[in-house]
Amino acid sequence: MPRPGALILVVGPSGAGKDTLMAAAKAALADDPNFVFARRVITRDAVASLEDHDSIDVAGFEAAKARGEFALTWEAHGLSYGIPISIETELAAGRTVVMNGSRRMIGDAQARYPRCLVTLITADPEVRAKRLAGRGRETEAEITERLRHEGAPVPDDVEVVRIDNSGDLATAVAALVRALRQA
Template structure:
């Protein structure tokens, strides 16, 4: 978060952080849940900015190179930003407008960013999406971006989940079955 970013204010909407290890299927479940909830003004899926090219039909984010990201971050373009796996990630300030209007805002976050998100958004919930290690390895390998050694290193440096005490709700989704089943559980959580 930019040092000049405004402090958290009392908002009526709830920020839902979706976290989990690489390969857990977060992007897939978010995409399916977004389709299921399309047209609802009270549910907003935040579009991240990432310093990595997006893979069509797999990831949905805006792209900036590292220098442009740092310039945007210094200019206060993000309400929340973090670094993970050698990349930079940011959530745009537009989510504040949706939260002020009472919407539920859902964002794919790093577990490392949870504490800062909890301090930034007074109404806050966490969804953890996970899968067994063998499933994670297979899914990451299918992307074709990392060697087996890099995949193992990625999974080894994963941070344990610590749900902030201020979280209003928490849900864990074991995403080792059908993506539709996992998405249905996510939609049920978001709309309950």
């Protein structure tokens, strides 16, 4: 039986560029079957150019959750997020599963998956503000408020790989791919 795979949580504040980095890392690792990128289920419509997720309404999400279709769930920014239970098949096969998560759910993920590692993507507030404005989902006041409240911190006892995505995208992508391979 293969050694259980690792679950890699990619976390960080809104606008840090998690989706962009994960898409580039997925492309860079496309020929390596040992890496699986989990697709989130979110109670929000997807904007294809900005996010890679499946959309669902609140009732559908709650029904799927009740049926045990999610390995992990969490709430953030008034939305519900879920990761399909199918990641457990991938982990059991020894694969590394990479997922866009939340700092709020690190404890739950680590309690459920012993080989759960955390990669924190950061970016300067000015860079994040510009990216958030570019999404077109929030007003300037909402963006300012989002930047003021950084969200939950990573727990002190959690080992974290930190990647600054304020500058050159290729440098940040290379750092993420390196971190994933080392996992």
